[in-house]
Amino acid sequence: MGEKKIVRRIRVNLDKCNGCRACEMACSAFHAKPKYSSINPARSRIRVVTDEINDEYVPIRATDYSKAACDGRRVYTVNGKEYSECSFCGTVCPARNLFKEPDSGLPLKCDMCEDDPPQKEPLCVQACSLDALTYEEVEEVVEEQVKADELEIGLKSLVDKYGVKKIAESFARISQKSL
Amino acid sequence: MRYAETGYTLEVDLSRGNIERVETDPKLTELFLGGQGIAAKILFDRVPPDVEPFSPDNLLIFSAGLLHGTPIPGANRTAVNTISPQTNLLAHSLMGGFFGPELKYAGYDRIVISGKAPDLVYLWINNDKVEIRDASHLRGKGVHETTKLIRKELNEPSAQVAAIGLAGENRVYTASIEHGFASAARGPGPVMGDKRLKAIAVRGTKDLNIARPAELFNLCIQLRKKMAESMDVGDWMAVDEDDSFHHNNFAWGNARTRIKDYWSEELQERWTNWKYDNMLRQKGCYNCSKKCINVISYKGRKFGYKCYGKDTYHMAAFKELDFTYEILPFTMEYGLDSYSTPQVIAFGIELYEAGILTDKDMPDFPTDSGERVFYLMEKIVRREGIGDILANGVYHAARQIGNGAEAYDHNTVKKFEQLPIKLGKLNPPYFLMIATGEKMAITQIEGSFPQDPLPTIEEREAFVNKWKEVVPDDKFLKWFMEWEKRNDISNEASCAITDWNEAMHFLDDSLGLCGFLSSFRGQFGGGVVYHVNNMPEIISLATGMEIDKEGLWKTFQRIRNMVRAVNIKRGMRRADEKPPEDHWAVRDHEFEQQLLDEYYDFKGWTKDGIPTKETLDSLDLGFVSEEFLQRGILTGNEGTPSKEAPTEKEQEQKSGGC
16 A cells, blocks of 8 residues: 655766766755855765766765665676665765764755755756756655654664663753753 | 855974964955965965975965855866976966865865975875875875875775876976876976875865855856856867867977868867767866866776867877877876976977987887887886986976087976967967966966957957956957957057956966866857956855955956066066067067067066066055065166166167267
8 A cells, every 4th residue: 555645856867977066065055054154065965976087976865874884785887887886875874984964973864955935956956057967756656654854863873873871861961951 | 254265274394294273364365365376475475585496495385266165166276386396486286176175175275385204195184183194105106096095095985185196206397296187287296296295185074154155056056057058168179079279270299390281070080989989978177067077998098188188298299199098097197297298208309309319318219209208208207317307397408408409498488388389470468478477388377368350340249249248348349349460459458468368367276266167268259157247246255255346356466466476586587578489480579578568567567577666565565575675676766667767778778879
């Protein structure tokens, strides 16, 4: 069983990417508070995985947080070029330093630039003048699922990192201080 | 809070291993913007004229532009400045890519490197953590191999790396600093080698603040759209395969031979196939939608090039494009400038053919011109035998070789190799630009006003239609509309054109903008995205600094005179300001000197090309005039050529000399 839903999709054409990382710039600007007030690609929820010598430029977007790195990885050969599976993976995991808030280390997640009023397209797509990133909305039947909100994702990663006990103690301490 | 800039300079003393993060005075930004502007001020203040380029006291400065790291598209060219061993003057050097913006995100506007490391090291900048690390295992390694190894050992694939290859390590004067497929040439490579600094790796994850965020971001979206749609910005050579211009008009070999009917359709088709059959991608620099860099994989070797860099080696060797594809992977790994190096090599070959260099100097010298280029390249990067002399560039090598070799140094200005252009009639603005320019290459000086008149009024009107938005003053439109013959243009126009052309480069190089979007590109197509009419608003939105067009123009003049002050202090004078004798076939010494006088007048410089006290003081450069007075460079009574009291000698001549 499932329900009909509009799925927002970003198409990525690797052949059209010139590796400029304008998408990262725009994402970090949009998610700055106040909006556009600072730029920092390390905070971006899209990153162009780059290896110039291998001619590898793969824009990927931050998806889910995982406390463990996967224990096996594939290496793909596409048109004679080798890509690690990680180059296509948006999971925030301990295997690499990607999609983590530079200050707190907490995981970042792409929210497709939710805004009020809504943006016509996510900012990374708006910033890509080469159509390496394009946006479309399609209707799909999806299984119902509970959407973890940002707080829950952040908290879960902290629990994974420090254990429930430590987090509970800290929470109690902070609560007392702010009372 | 500082906007668009971080407000910090990273000071690294390689002799003592001392590293400091130093807060900068915001006043410096108001006066010199950033990039090369501030670097020139630092070199003036801190490198006395008696300091040799290969002295620990020489500084090597990597500067982000003022607009690097902001949303402004195409703000990514890093300036590298030092005192060049080849010219003994300020080295003007720029590289595209990602280095400057990353440096900003690491929290620094520039790196000032002094001293000399006891052994080969590299610098690792990771936000606030900065280390000088051993690089002995990277000795002799190619630049891309070095980049790869550094990223791996730091476990930081996102680090941006600028490195020298074997040429830089061996202090070859034409060595470049390589970063990705970009490179910084014209002086800093050998100085980096002298300081035993193999590479700089930088990773930054800090915020860069914007003064008026929403307005700037919206403006950038519009600029980006214009850039993407326009053929008037970026490197047209990346898409236009008709390169008859360089091959039919530029001189081959040692800037000697023109082949006016070289180009053909058959050749174009063949070369186009070579390119596209072997091209992996056309790449851009940070936050720029243009695709100026052709990345090629040829016979299993990867390399990148842009613009005229695709022609220099095969034109030096009288070969075809495939020769350039053969050699570029090597010159790139060695870290060699592809503008000056082929000229030094062609000069060596010519000396051999003339019998000035012999088999004793060049044992087993091949007969094939392409093999000869490879032979000399390998000798030069290792400073082996004759390579040790040629590694000092054409000017110095000619004098070291002697025996008539000086006459073969026919294409240098201020001891630096020029583009191999040999033409018929004098082009007055070009006379001024080549003579008085201090960026050493015409591509870094020309660019806003077209090189040639357009034949019909209709064509001129069509050009002016786009160009009118970017001109600083309508007088340029009038001059262009009335311009019929290349050599027939008023001195007034020649002076103003030179000034405007230079203005755009000096602003770009301080703001960190790319010349393909701005200073170099207006001459072709007219529709650049950055110009003096929109730069003030862009700077204000990013930095919060209030600046208008007049203020920006004054800032240009200040930076221009600051750069000149560095060189005047080191002894540069009017006598050094002359294009190669054979640059034009038809010369008129009297006219040229009159034009030079008028230009010095226009710029507020003395008859010897020194900025007057009045000029310096009016540009808030009182500290320069003070030092010039102390050093006896100025007396304070000088005027410009037309206002100068005639010297005794001139009075004698006027009165007949007897």
